[in-house]
Amino acid sequence: MGGYYNVSVGSTPRRITNAFEYRSALSILNNDPNITIYLGTDASVSPVNGMPMPSQSGLNFLRGLGDETEIEYWGVTSAGTADVRVLEGYTSEPIKEA
Numbered sequence: 001m002g003g004y005y006n007v008s009v010g011s012t013p014r015r016i017t018n019a020f021e022y023r024s025a026l027s028i029l030n031n032d033p034n035i036t037i038y039l040g041t042d043a044s045v046s047p048v049n050g051m052p053m054p055s056q057s058g059l060n061f062l063r064g065l066g067d068e069t070e071i072e073y074w075g076v077t078s079a080g081t082a083d084v085r086v087l088e089g090y091t092s093e094p095i096k097e098a
Contacts, residue, residue: 003090005086007075008082009075011079014076016072016075018072022070022091022094024063024090025088025089026060026088026089028059030053030054031082031084032056033055034055037050037076037084038053038075038076039051039075040075041072043074
């Protein structure tokens with residue numbers, strides 16, 4: 001089971017995903033043909049401290065590989081608005097801290 005949606009990310013930090021303890025897989029795609037987005041895990045993300053995601057690139061997070069699929073991810077651009085696509089997979093068991 002899963003879901004998908006798109007988010008417009010601009011020069012003000014924007015939450016791309018909410019925290020969700022049942023998320024087991026997460027894909028984030030910068031679908032914009034020209035704009036780089038910068039990823040972080042909170043609203044303080046900026047082009048200076050965020051991880052760059054160039055146009056037409058993506059990241060995959062898998063709980064089974066130890067990735068943090070359950071946390072919030074935020075994005076921002078240095079200028080303009082980028083089209084970001086999100087695909088999520090869910091599990092029937094919540095993620096538990098070790």
